[in-house]
Amino acid sequence: MSSPTPTPDPGPGGSGDTGGPAPAPPAPTTATGSPVSGQPTPEPEATAAVQTALRTEHAAVWSYGLIAAFLPASLDPRAKEDLAAHRARRDATMRLLADSGVPSVAAEPAYRTPNPVTDQESAMRLAVAAEADSAAAWEAVLGSCDDQGLRHAALDGLSDAAVRGGRWSEQLGESPPVPPFPGHT
Amino acid sequence: MLLGLLGVGAAGPAAALLSGCGSGEPDPLVALIKRARRDAALVDAILATRPVGAALAGRLGPVAEARRQHAGALTAVLGDSAPSPKETAPAADTNPPSEDTDGALSRVRAALDEGRKQAAALVLSVPRAQAGLVGSIAACCGAYRALLE
Numbered sequence: 001m002s003s004p005t006p007t008p009d010p011g012p013g014g015s016g017d018t019g020g021p022a023p024a025p026p027a028p029t030t031a032t033g034s035p036v037s038g039q040p041t042p043e044p045e046a047t048a049a050v051q052t053a054l055r056t057e058h059a060a061v062w063s064y065g066l067i068a069a070f071l072p073a074s075l076d077p078r079a080k081e082d083l084a085a086h087r088a089r090r091d092a093t094m095r096l097l098a099d100s101g102v103p104s105v106a107a108e109p110a111y112r113t114p115n116p117v118t119d120q121e122s123a124m125r126l127a128v129a130a131e132a133d134s135a136a137a138w139e140a141v142l143g144s145c146d147d148q149g150l151r152h153a154a155l156d157g158l159s160d161a162a163v164r165g166g167r168w169s170e171q172l173g174e175s176p177p178v179p180p181f182p183g184h185t
Numbered sequence: 186m187l188l189g190l191l192g193v194g195a196a197g198p199a200a201a202l203l204s205g206c207g208s209g210e211p212d213p214l215v216a217l218i219k220r221a222r223r224d225a226a227l228v229d230a231i232l233a234t235r236p237v238g239a240a241l242a243g244r245l246g247p248v249a250e251a252r253r254q255h256a257g258a259l260t261a262v263l264g265d266s267a268p269s270p271k272e273t274a275p276a277a278d279t280n281p282p283s284e285d286t287d288g289a290l291s292r293v294r295a296a297l298d299e300g301r302k303q304a305a306a307l308v309l310s311v312p313r314a315q316a317g318l319v320g321s322i323a324a325c326c327g328a329y330r331a332l333l334e
Contacts, residue, residue, distance in 0.1 A: 135324065142316040148309045155308055155320045159301075162324035163331045170332055176247035178328040180254040184321035 007059075008108035042100045049144035050097060051105050053137035053157060056130070057090035058107035063130040066113070070123035075171070082127070082164050086134070089157055096153065124168050131165030135183030158183050213307055214259050214315070215268055217322065220303055221256035222273045224296045225249045231289045240286050245293060248329050252300070255322045262315060294333050301326035 064083035071079050094104040117123050138157030145151060162182035170177040228249035232238040238245075260267040304323035311319050 139317045139321055142308065142320045143313045146313065151309050151316060151320075155305060155323060158320055159305075159324040159327045162328040166328040166332050175243070176251065177332060178247070178251065178325055180251040180325055181258070181318065181321040182324045182328065184317050 007112045009110040009112040042102050043145065046141070046145040046147075046150060047097070047100070047102055049137070049141040050093060050150075051102075053134070053141055053154070054090065054093045054097070054105055056134045056137040057086050057093060058105075059111050060086040060130040060134055061090060062107065062111050063113070063126055066117055067123045067127050070117060070120050072120065075120075078167065079127075085160060085164070089160070092153070093157075096150075121172065124172050127168040128165050128172070128174075131161045131168065132179075132183070135161035135165065136185070137183075139183030212263055212266055213311070214263055214319075215266070217304060217307065217319070218256050218259045218263070218268055219273045220300055221252045221259065221322075222270070224293075224300055225252040225256065227296055228252070228293060231293070234289075237284070237286050237289050241289060244333065245289075248293060248297070248333075251325055251329065255300075255325070258318060259322075262318065290333055294330055297326045297330040297333070301330060 061083065064079055064086060068076065068079040068083070097104045113126055114129050115122060115125065117126050135158050138154045138161065141154035142151055142158070145154075162178060165182070166178040228245050232242055232245055232249065301323050304319050304326065308316055308320040308323060
């Protein structure tokens with residue numbers, strides 16, 4: 001999949017190299033200090049994977065705001081539905097982290113899209129890219145943990161992204177509309 | 186506390202997997218391979234039926250290809266433990282259905298539902314190294330199921 005995440009946009013005052021890759025985000029924050037006796041310790045690998053998934057949900061919420069501006073009225077309900085789904089998953093993911101005592105990564109003020117969004121087609125391609133990134137991030141969560149509850153949540157994130165991405169791809173007339181292994185490389 | 190799993194949480198699935206080793210029980214991925222091959226054969230049979238197959242080629246062709254790729258990837262994971270294609274030859278009940286497009290689509294939807302459920306159930310217990318692949322297969326089946334609505 002060649003669908004880079006909409007990356008944080010450093011903005012006009014940002015540190016420079018707009019032609020290169022976006023600056024690496026700060027390392028995922030994990031709980032600090034010694035675990036309280038009897039309290040589970042957040043697993044660094046799973047925590048990092050969930051934070052990455054949360055970043056893609058933040059990016060998707062931002063992206064659908066942009067996407068909606070370029071869609072005809074007939075596709076507006078779908079964009080609204082997808083935006084609502086990403087907001088719900090973002091919020092659920094933040095609760096999940098909070099329940100483990102881990103601060104959530106915040107949304108960026110703006111993101112740089114993989115390609116300019118100027119019309120309906122490029123808007124739908126951004127939706128496909130955002131869903132592919134979300135799918136990949138949740139797929140990575142699956143391989144980062146053993147807990148069934150977290151795997152269940154990750155599978156939901158992966159599956160829902162695959163459905164939404166498939167619908168936008170189908171709308172674009174792409175074949176296959178669904179990759180054989182969504183999110184998996 | 187889903188992120189806080191050490192020790193106890195991780196021991197469950199690992200212990201279950203270890204107990205399966207050497208006991209002669211087939212790897213749980215074998216069932217996934219069999220179903221994926223069966224689904225590909227089912228869709229191929231539908232596509233070979235005229236005129237239904239011609240009408241559905243655009244929508245179902247990618248489904249057959251995806252299920253073939255699922256079987257291939259799982260077979261690669263299992264290596265010598267994978268079932269031979271002969272073992273998973275389609276049963277007689279997958280004879281080409283002589284029905285209309287609605288009936289054919291209904292059969293594929295049901296197959297994808299089962300494929301998604303099977304992989305989704307297994308994703309909870311497979312080793313980490315397999316969880317992404319199995320989950321991705323579940324997601325693919327679910328997405329095609331949704332598109333065939």
